[in-house]
Amino acid sequence: MSRHSMRFLLLPLVLFAMMMPATAEDLSAIEWVTNNEDPPIGDPAAKKGGTFYTNMTSYPLTLRVVGPNANDSFAGWKRAYSMDFTLVSRHPTTDNYIPIMATHWSVQSDGKTIYYKLDPDARWSDGKALTAADYVHTWHMMQSENIVDPFFNQYAKDYFDQIVAVEPYVLKVVGVFESWRPLDMFDLWATPAHAVTLEEGFPERYNNSVLPVQGPYLLDEQVAGQYVTFERLKDWWGRDKHYMQGMYNVDRIHIRVIEDNDRAFDFFKKGELTYYSVNTAKKWAEEMEFDAVKKGWVHRKRLFVDYPQGVYGFAMNLEKPIFHNKDFRKAIQHLFNFDVINEKLMYNAYYKQVSAFTGTEYENRDLIPYSFDPLKAREHLRAAGYEERGDDGILVDAAGNRASFTLSYGSKGLERHMTVVKQTFQRFGVEMELRLLEPGTAFRNGLERQYEMTIMSRTSGLYPGPHQYFGSVYKETKNNNNVWAYGTAYTDSLIDVYRFDTDKQRRVAALYELDAIIQDEAFYLPFWQAPFMRFLYRDSLVFPASYFPKRTQGMTDWQVFWIDEDRAARLEEAMAADRSLGEDTEVDVDPYKVKDRIEAALRAAAER
Known part of the structure; x- marks a missing residue:
């Protein structure tokens, strides 16, 4: 994000740079920037203590933050106290940059070189000092094929040219390209170099290992298939930092595995x-x-x-023959009746989602959504070769192939909705078999493209991430977010304009066009948005007066609540x-x- 040879050529240079004395790079001209002027994220009056009981739908597939299955349903929790502690962050209410692991930063005129002063107070949960070498170690980890994570392998290649420990508490990050938001694009987290090795067997070695973290909670107890608990570090180094005031207040977090959401509701009522x-x-x-x-x-x-709504809807696997034909995909779009589902099953609580970039300034608001239109659907089905109905009422083409596919999904709460969709499709000659899976299995099958149609649900950042979802480089591999296996040289060029061009008008125009192409290709059928x-x-x-900060997607994002x-x-x-x-x-x-x-x-x- 030949790869192997480049990594091994770079590695000696990086190691040499790390061994050079601190005086090898003159930092006297660096103009350091910080920001301690925005309000604390939480309520400084919050009280510490108590146990917070919550639930998750499936037991963690792994405790790792990289490698196979690392992006499972438990990912939000394990990242919350490790990966989410980046060098800087955006304040979730003001959107200004604020210090997290770095106290100061300095973006150079080339738009890709950044110096960071690390917080000398920072410690790993085992008491070891957290230094610039731990960020270099993260870079090496991303590059290593031993982690078995093609996404991060590609990410390291695409984004980082150098990561250098200039001094124990000064880090230099050089991006591959000039960026219009380098603090976002070239940010990263630390990995405890003293506790994590990168030799072969990495996924198995750390699959269930509790590693030191830089955040306020450490995984304390786990019972396979039943629950995990986090314990707050009473002497956490960040407790009194300005932006951490009023956050991470409960002493203990108990997360019970309850696969069915209705059962979880019963547990809550009890x-x-x-x-x-x-x-x-x-x-x-x-x-x-x-x-x-x-x-x-x-x-x-x-x-x-x-907050941007992210990607949520039907994903059609373009590797499967049934979805090779764009007319068939467009027929599916015109047979999806959002208004009926919203009225009959969802009490008109939701808003139709149209764009792949909903809620961002890059959303193409000129897109005209696919309407529920059986006549147009029939036209597209004929164009796809489905002219006649078989004895069971399902359309067939000249070769006898039925207009039939399987929807794999992992949320029982959507069973009623999908049943209505299935019945509508069937009325017009298209068979959609429903396959309800355990949530973790459904998620993993999506990443591995072991499905025909699935329900894609991904959160978003303030800025879209089209490269990971639609970049053709990820079409050639699996275990990444390009679950539909889409990407062309032309759409890659539009994504590159967004990623690299410093002219905002050109960036917006590029993603507007990409948004229109994605809609026309019809492999993604957006569902509905719930901005609440x-x-x-x-x-x-x-809770504080506003409950959660403005830029919140889920409860794990900003833990500002407390127990009185x-x-x-x-x-x-x-x-x-x-x-x-x-x-x-x-x-x-x-x-x-x-x-x-x-x-x-x-x-x-x-x-x-």
Whole structure:
């Protein structure tokens, strides 16, 4: 992101640079920048203590952050205390750069060279000092084929020309290209060089190893198939840093494996979970009036957040014969009836998603969505060769091939929705078999392209990442996010304009065109966007006034909540006495004015 020969040519040079004395590079002219002026991310008044009980749908496939299966459903948790502690970050409310592992930084005039002053207070969880050598080690790890991670192998090649430990606490990063946002593009995390070796057998060696972390929580206990726990490091080096105030407050995080979301809801209602994400509109509309809510023991919130929606919808595997034909793919687009699903099954709670880059400034708002149109679908089916129906009512082509495929997916909560889609397709001569898998299996099969159609769900950053999703370099390998196996020389050129061109107008024009091509190629059928978080929490859990920061996708992003022991005692007493604390009737929370803006944009689009 010949590869092997380049790595081995570079490695001696890097090692030589690391062995050079600190005086070999004059840093006296460097103009250092920092930012400690933005507000803390959390609430400085937050209290420490307590155990936070939550759930996940499947047991971790691995504890590694790179290598096979590292991007599993547990990835958000394990990254939260390792990979997410990058050199700098964007403040989740102001979007300004703020120090994380580096106290200062300096971007050079070439737009690709950055110097970082590392925080000398930083320590690994085993007490070892965290130094520039640990970032060099991450680079070497990305390059190593022993990690069995083609994505990071390619990423290291595409993004980093040099990573040099100039001094123990000064790091130099040189990107491969000039960038219009080098602090985003050439950021990285540290890997404990004293604890991680890169010899052959890396995936197996570290598959279930608890390694030192730079974050505030260390994996403490794990029972295969049942639960894992994290314990807060009481002497964590970052506890009193400006931007860490009011974050990472609970002493212990207990994550139970509950494969079925309905069962997790039952656990929450019984008081065995502290927090529960409500993922379906039906549950939100029909099942929130239970006794604990009415008595104020539990609160429910729909918090609107301002963050790009990412990729969510049907992914068609272009390696499978059934989806080789673009007319067939377009027929599928015209047979998907979002309005009926939204009205009948989702209580009109969602907004139709059209773009591959929804919620970013690179979203092509001129795209006209595929409408539910059986006549157009029939035209495309005929063009694809499906003229006649077989004895079972399913269309066949001249060679006798049926218009039939299997949808593999991992969320039982979508079973009703997919059944409606299946029935609609079948009415018009297309068979979609449903194959519900364990979530981890469905995810892994997607990465390995062991499916015909699947449901693709990926979060996004502030800026789109088209290279990882649509770059042709990833079409040739598996275990990456190009799950549809798409990419051409021309679309690569558009992606390169976005990645490398410093002219914003050209970047926007390139991604607008890419967005239009993706829509026309029809291998991605976007579902719906939900610019909000719906969740329940017990009265003992406390949040800042705005709940989560503006740029939040999930609960693990910014852990600003805390447990109030006094409220916990009050709650226990009230429950024991069956006494009401008073219902919290404020359900919708929109501190960032997101709802009105989205609805105005959709009205404008409908008028075009």
